[in-house]
Amino acid sequence: SVHTRDEVELPPPAIDNRLTVHPLWPEIDRISTEQIQAAFEGVGGEIGWQLFAEEGDMRMYRREMEVDGMVMDPLKAMHKVRGVSAREMCHYFFNPRYRYEWETTLETMTIVEEISSDAMVFHQTFKRIWPASQRDALFWSHVRADGDTYAVTNHSTTNNDYPANTGACIRLFVTVCLACRTSCPAGERPTRDNITTSIAYCSTVNPGGWAPAGVLRAVYKREYPKFLKRFTSYVQEQCHGKPLAM
Template sequence: MPKLESRLDLSSAVTSQISTTSSVLINQETDDGNQQSEDFGTGAQARTHKLWPEIDKICTEQLYQARQGVGDSGNGWQLFADEGEMKMYRREEEVDGMVIDPLKSCHVVKGVTAREMCHYFFDPAYRNDWETTLEDVQIVDNVAPDTLVFLQTYKRIWPASQRDALFWSHMRKITDNLDHDAHDVWVVCNHSNQNEEYPPANQGKCVRIYLTVILVCQTYLTPGKDSKTATRDDLTCKITYCSTVNPGGWAPATVLRAIYKKEYPKFLKRFTGYVLDQCKNKPIMY
């Protein structure tokens, strides 16, 4: 059933493009306290790790790209979903005949901060609450509280091949002051890595997915308010989400593009709705 398998493989790949952080932190207790240290989000504890040069470079590059407007310099972005504050764009690209379209989403939500949005995206303790496609996850390298390396295995959709992804994930506070009106800016960046010490790709039942993702969130406060006086009614979070994924196998471009056009908006609405629900009765976290 080649057509069915291609469609199911693509559905798994698109879901994996969406699902880029872990669901369960195995054999390790996680809570909000891990994110309260003064150097969380600075990379201070990760700087001595061998992956740090790559992490720092990729995060910087991805943040720069995320900040570029979708109409700048005729860069080929095409609007494919427009639902009020949420707009989604694609840029058609292929490598060796394989579709790897970069996707970019812009959204605005009320009542949460940039840090809260990134916290729930990065922290594996919450992943299963809003993502059901994961079968298993291993933390193959606990680099620092703000930097982890994951091996994620996704549920198989018969008869398609099962997928997995190995990537580092880094949460960072941005302090370059380029977003002048924002109260603060936080990002989560995920990028595939195949260090020789990590489990190799395509060994056994799984086909490896390769991904690069960044979630950029900016907090805006009602004029006249600050972090001490603001309530949740004074919070606005601007979200930019960019991703590029190699699904690990060839499939028809029309099928892949039809799937992500349907699934991508559903993901962003589901995730942001989950964060809003989690935060509504909790103290504000900046």
């Protein structure tokens, strides 16, 4: 059969065997399963979730949480995007080839380990926000299909070649899940013109060291909506005119 380069690199519909024999597999499987299950759970009316940004179909909620004076507010965002599939959304979020094109907080990205076609370990440094120290992160990233959902989960890990807090950067800790589901009108064949993908993006960032609470909350209120709008329109542009991959 004939495959384009993009097609063969789309997230696989089943878990890659090379991942299931890797030492990180039990953790990757457990955390991904938990994150995907929680992703579409309602926020409407639930205690503690506050709506802080709304634009079109996008809604962003946070729960104020401080541990020893450090802000660790969990964030949950819901969005709806037309004309791109869940699988395509996850492809662009997972694949490092596109990351500098949509990720505006990034200073550097290094691939630490290519575990399999559906799992990698990344080291990233972020733009510095005055007056705090620059941050970096080391995390695994895993893309999978789970029933009618495609999802990417990112979660902090460790690696002896990338020790924390040895240079200019403070290591932050992150758990992120982008979960997507595609629907089309009953009885119709899915096409770019009739599909809608529902997105749930959940993120918890532990800043890893002192950062002024006011600055931090101001930064994420600005940066999370910017990220989700930019990322979703980036994927729509990339997919425009290409055959739909479901």
